[in-house]
Amino acid sequence: MYTEKVMDHFSNPRNVGEIENADGVGEVGNASCGDIMKIFLKVEDNIIKDVKFKTFGCGAAIATSSMVTEMAIGKTLDEAMELTNAAVADALDGLPANKMHCSNLAADALHEAIKNYKEKQGAG
Amino acid sequence: MYTEKVMDHFSNPRNVGEIENADGVGEVGNASCGDIMKIFLKVEDNIIKDVKFKTFGCGAAIATSSMVTEMAIGKTLDEAMELTNAAVADALDGLPANKMHCSNLAADALHEAIKNYKEKQGAG
Amino acid sequence: MDYNATTPLRPEVLEAMLPFYREHFGNPSSVHWAGRMVSGAVEKAREQVARLINASPAEIVFTSCGSEGDNLALKGTVEALKDKGNHIITTAVEHPAVLNTCEFLEKNGCEVTYLPVDAEGMIDLAQLEAAITEKTILISAMWGNNETGTIFPIKEIGAIARKYKVRFHTDAVQAVGKLPVDVQKAGVDLLVISGHKIGAPKGVGAIYIRRGARMVPLIHGGHQERNRRAGTHNVAGIVGLGLACELAGRHLEENAARLKALRDKLERGIVERIPEVKVNGHPTRRLPNTLNVSFAYIEGESLLLNFDMKGVAASSGSACTSGSLEPSHVMGAMGVDIALAHSSTRFSLGPDSSEEDVDYILEILPPIVARLREMSPLYPG
C-alpha cells in the first residue's frame, strides 16, 4: 500500500535525532490516532541550516517526518512556512487514502518549530 | 437421492396400464403435491390375479406405484388391505425424507380399488 | 441444459484463482506483505465487475452469493430509509431470495405490493406507477426471470423510479452475462450478481450500490468493503468472479446470438415433434438461453429423471425451490393451470451447449414423453 519512496524514507529515515540547544523546537500530536512528532531546528540568517526529528507513529508518519526535514533544509523560514502537508505527501509519491492524515504531523511540527524559533527571537 | 431399487422401478415400471372391465378401480390424489394415481384390479376367488396402474407423479410416485402392484399380485384381498405405505417404501429400500409422502399414493390407491371391488360385489 | 441453475467453473477462471489458494494466502485487509499482495487482486476484480455493468469500482461490494445480495438490497434499504417510509413494490415472480425476504419484512412492519404478471410473465408499468405511495422506498424487480426467462422493462421501471425518487433494486443474477447490462442506462440503484451463474465459483457474488445510496449492512463487523459488508474476503472466489465478468463481457452479443439460435431450434423442434406442449414465458422479451415448456399430462420430476438417465440436466421449477412441493410460484402467478405448472420443464443453455446437444434432446424427448403419457391417468389418448 505504501509507495517505494515512502518505504525508502521509512527504512532509511533522514535526519533522525535531536539538536542540542536547538534554535526552535516544535511538537505536535495527531488527535485522530495519538501519534507524536517532534522537530528540532538550527537557523542561521533566516535560513534553516539543520533539522532533526523524533516520531512515535506509523510508517507514514515516519516517512513524512523524514521527508519534511529534507525539504526544509536550506529553505528560508518563510519558504518553510509555506510547505504544506499535501506537498510532503506528494513528494513521497502519495499516501494511501486512510493515511493522508498522517502527513499532517510533518508540516505542522515544522511550522510549530519555526513559530517557537520566532518567539524565542522576539523574547531574546 | 433415490435408491437403485427406486430407479429400477421408475425406469422399468411393472404393470403399467389399465385393465378393461376391471373388477375394482381406485383413484387417489396427493393433496400435498397434486399428484394422481389410479389402480385397476382383476380378482378371482378373493385373490388378486392382476393389477395395473397409471400415475401422474414424481419418480417416487411412479416407483411406489410399480412396487405396490408387484406386492399385491397373488395376495388375498385381506392380505392386500394390510399392505402399508411404509411397507412399500421399505421394499424400495427407502425413500428420501421429503419423498415419504409420495408412498401414500401407492397403498391408498390399492385399498381404494379393493373397497371399490367389494362395493361392486355387495351391489352385484 | 440447466445453466440457469449453475454453470461450470471456467477453466481459465480456476487457473486465475489457484495462486490465491497456493501462494497468496494473506488477508487483504491486513497491513503486512502477505496482505498487501492480495488486496491488489481484490481491487482488480472489483474493476472487472464494475466494467461489465458500467459502474465504478467503489460502487461494487462483494458478497457470498446472489441470495445475500438480495437480502442486503432489501433489508439494508429498509433499515437505511425507515424514516422515509416502509413500502416496497416487487413482483410476484421474483426469486425466493427476494420474495421470502419481503415476507420477513412484512412481519416486521413493512408493507409490500406484489405486482401481478400476465400470462407471459410480464408486469404492467401502469400498475407499477399506480402502486407508488408516499411511503414507497424501494422497487425490486428482477432483470430476467430464472424460470421463464421473461425480461422486465428495466429501463422503463428505472425511469418511473427516478420520477418518484424511489430507489430501484434489480436482481440481475440471470441477466448479467447473457444480456448487456448497464446500470447507468438502466437507472438502477442496486443490482445483484451471483458468481456461479456466469462461470465463477459458487460462494461469491457482488452487489452494485449506487454512489450515495445509504445502506445498512447485513453483516456487521470489520471495515471490509468500506463498512458495507464485514467478513474476511473470499479472495480466490473474488478473483474468479472478476475474471468471469471480464470474460462474460467479451463477445457478449455474439454469444447471446448463438445461444438464441440454438434455443430457438430447440423450441421449434419440440413444438413440431410433440403435441400438446405449451411454451411458458414471453415470446420475444426473453433471455436468449431460456426455454420453459409444459408437456401436458406429465409431471416434471419424472421427466427430469428420464433426462437424467440419459445424461441431460434440466429443471422443473427452479433448482432453488425444488426442495418444495408447491408447484412453481412463477407458473402460478402467470395463471398457468396447476397440472401444466407441474409439467413445466426448463431448458437453459450455456457456453458449452452445442447443436449436437439440441439434436440429442430432440431425439430422446419424443419417446420419453410418449412413454410417460402412456403412464398418466390424465392422458386422454
Added chain:
Amino acid sequence: MDYNATTPLRPEVLEAMLPFYREHFGNPSSVHWAGRMVSGAVEKAREQVARLINASPAEIVFTSCGSEGDNLALKGTVEALKDKGNHIITTAVEHPAVLNTCEFLEKNGCEVTYLPVDAEGMIDLAQLEAAITEKTILISAMWGNNETGTIFPIKEIGAIARKYKVRFHTDAVQAVGKLPVDVQKAGVDLLVISGHKIGAPKGVGAIYIRRGARMVPLIHGGHQERNRRAGTHNVAGIVGLGLACELAGRHLEENAARLKALRDKLERGIVERIPEVKVNGHPTRRLPNTLNVSFAYIEGESLLLNFDMKGVAASSGSACTSGSLEPSHVMGAMGVDIALAHSSTRFSLGPDSSEEDVDYILEILPPIVARLREMSPLYPG
C-alpha cells in the same frame, strides 16, 4: 507468525476441493445427477465439522465466514426470541463482528450489557450472573480472544446460561482447531467457526445451532440448510472446511503442545532480550499459539513494517480492525495505557511455525526495537 489473522490453505484441503471446481459443478439442491453428486459431499463435510465439536450434522449450518455466523447468531436470536426479551450480555473484548452487531441491535431496541474485563482480559463470572435479568435472551462470549489469546471460562458461562435458561453463543473462531471444543461439555447453544482460521479457504464458515434453538435466518430465500441459510452452497469451500476440521481433530493436543512450547520460547526470549516489554493477556488461560507484547515507546505499525521487510508477518491490534485508527478496543478494555496499546504486537503461531522462525524473530527483534526507540520522542533512554 500471524496465523490468528488467517492461515494458509492446507494442500490436502485444496486437493479435496479441486474436483468440485473441475468436474462436479452441480447444485446440491438440484434433483438431477449433477446436483446429486455434490449433495453427498456437502453432507460428508457437515459430518466432519460436527465431529470436531461433538455436535450432530443436522446442527451445522454452513455460512460464508465467521462474521456472517456471528451476525446470524445475534440477529437470528433477537428476531426469534423477541417475545421473550431484548437484553443481550456480551463482553467488551469481542470481535467487531459481535460488537458492531450489538451496536446495531442497540439502535433497534435491544439493550446490551458489555461485561468489562480485568488487566488480563478475563471476565468476572459473578458480574455475568448479576447482569442477567428477566429480559435476557442471549449471552455472547467468545471462546478465545483473537488479540490476546485469553480463554474465557466457557463451561462455567454455559452453566450459568443453563441455570437462567438463557441462550449461550460463543464465537469460537480462534478456539476451534487450537483447543478441544465440545459443544456438549461446554453447554453452548450457538458456536461460530471460520474456515480460513483452520486451513480451509476464505469465504466459508459454519455455525452450530443446537437442536431446537429457534433462529430467524439472516439470509432468506431458498430451502438450503433446512431454511436456516439460503443461497447456493459454496460446495468446494464446504468440502474444504470439512476436511480441514477432520485434519484439525487429528493430533489436536500434540499440535497444541508443540505450538505452546514454541510460543513460550518466543515469549521468554523477548522478555529476556528486550527491556520494557509487557505481555498482554492471561498468563496461563491463553490460546497456546498466541503472544501479545507491547514494546514501550514504539508504535505498532512501524514495528510491523520492519518485520514485513524481513519477511515476518505479525499484527498490531487485529487484522480485521487495522483499517481503523483507534487503538485496539481489547487493550482499552484491559486498561492498557494508550501508548502501550499502540505498541501492542501480536505473534500467532501456526502449523508451519518452526523453532527456526522463533530464533529468527528473536535475532532480528532487538536491533529493530532499539532503532525505533531511538527515533521515538517518548523514549527517555
